[in-house]
Amino acid sequence: MTHSHFLSRLKKSSMLALIASPLFAGAVAAAPQIMAVASTDLDVPVTCEGGTCSVELSSICLQEHRASPIIGTAYYVHGDTGFKLTGKTEQGQEISLSHLDLKIEAARGHNAIKVGFREVDIRKYGEMSVQISVPENLSIVPMPIANDVNPQTDDDIAAATGPMRQLASSMIDQDTRKRDAAELINQTINRLPWRGRATDAERQDALDAYGEITRTSGFSSGARSNADAVMNECESRTAAGSLTLRQCLGSWHDRLVGKLNTKYWQQLKTGS
Numbered sequence: 001m002t003h004s005h006f007l008s009r010l011k012k013s014s015m016l017a018l019i020a021s022p023l024f025a026g027a028v029a030a031a032p033q034i035m036a037v038a039s040t041d042l043d044v045p046v047t048c049e050g051g052t053c054s055v056e057l058s059s060i061c062l063q064e065h066r067a068s069p070i071i072g073t074a075y076y077v078h079g080d081t082g083f084k085l086t087g088k089t090e091q092g093q094e095i096s097l098s099h100l101d102l103k104i105e106a107a108r109g110h111n112a113i114k115v116g117f118r119e120v121d122i123r124k125y126g127e128m129s130v131q132i133s134v135p136e137n138l139s140i141v142p143m144p145i146a147n148d149v150n151p152q153t154d155d156d157i158a159a160a161t162g163p164m165r166q167l168a169s170s171m172i173d174q175d176t177r178k179r180d181a182a183e184l185i186n187q188t189i190n191r192l193p194w195r196g197r198a199t200d201a202e203r204q205d206a207l208d209a210y211g212e213i214t215r216t217s218g219f220s221s222g223a224r225s226n227a228d229a230v231m232n233e234c235e236s237r238t239a240a241g242s243l244t245l246r247q248c249l250g251s252w253h254d255r256l257v258g259k260l261n262t263k264y265w266q267q268l269k270t271g272s
Contacts, residue, residue, distance in 0.1 A: 030150035032069035033110055034078075034160040036060040036168045037138045038257075040183060042217060043086070043131035045190050054116030055132050055190055056250075058182055058257050060168050061110035062139070062160045064265045066150075069106035075113065075140040076104065078161045083115060084135065087128040095125060104140055110261070111254035113140065139165050164268065171264045180223035182256040185230055185249050187213050192246040203245060207235065226256075 038058040046055045061068065069075075077083070085097040100117045107114040115132065122128065139161040141152060172179050191206040192198050198206065210231060214224050234248035 029145055029148055030067065031142050031145065031148055031152045032073055032106075033061045033063045033066045034139060034141050034152065034157065035069075035075070035110055035113070036062055036165055036172075037113065037134050037140060038172060038179065038182070039136045039138070039169075040132075040134045041180070041219075042183060042187060042213065043133050044186065046085070046130040046132055047190065047194075048119045048130075049194055051119050052116050053119050053122070053130060054114055054194070056107055056186065057113050057115060057132075057134060058186060058253070059110060059113045059140075060172065060257065060261050060264060062164050062168060063156075064268070068109040069142065071106055071108070073106040074104065074143040075106070076143060078139045078141045078157065081135055081138065083138070084133045085117075085130065086132075087122060087125055087130045089126060089128045095128070097122065097130065108250060108254055111257045112250065137165055137169055167267060168264050171267055172260050175260055175263065176220055177222040177226055178256050178260055180217070180219040181226035181230070182253055182260075184210070184214055184217065184219065184223065184227035185253045185256070188231065189246055189249050189253065192244075192249075194246070197244050198246070206245070207231075230256075 036059065038060060040057075044055055044057065046053050048054075082098065083102065085100060085102070087095040087097050089095065097117075100121050103114075103116050105114050106112075122130065141157055141161070144151060188206050188210045191202075191209055193202065214227065217224070230249065230252040234245055234252065237243060238245045238248050
């Protein structure tokens, strides 16, 4: 598949994101979707801005019948296995930070989540870089809300985080071209400022890092080709104007993950 054909197919699928849009949700309060957080083969950098350290991760909706979460919807990790958070000091010492109190919230519907913590919580360690990784089969559940007319029951949670989560894992892992391309794109997203346009230096550093990560990732040529097509498109589109590189990459990331999500929904409906 050529780069232009790949991008064209993604553009045609952009309407799929409306399937679970909150615009179609009822006005009454009801729990949104339980989500799967995509496992990572590569550690993802955590950046600190304005006293908060945060990272964006890929997610998949496990419950098509429920509404997509709005930005900022709070979630918690289901089960005993959570994110692996590691700090590395200037002297090269690695420190486990998985004990930190993490805030998990929806970032862009059901395609991306934001995981963060207070920067003050790591100041005692001095200057350090922080990275996060996601183990297999990690699921997040929306925090209970008051007066919920359709709460997540124990049975709902057990089904979504059990057999439905296993099916999602198998479906995602089978499509490495999209899954790994999304992971490569996410590496660049997390090297750019959350708000506003990146400086020329920040932009170039992120693009240089992408090139190095892509070369050493071990991902297939198909995944790298898909990611390259998106990177080239966004680099060109955001050289000038109001659209930022992060916004452009986030949009394409969501289309890739959205296609994976749709495959999962279709497979779920067949009863396989």
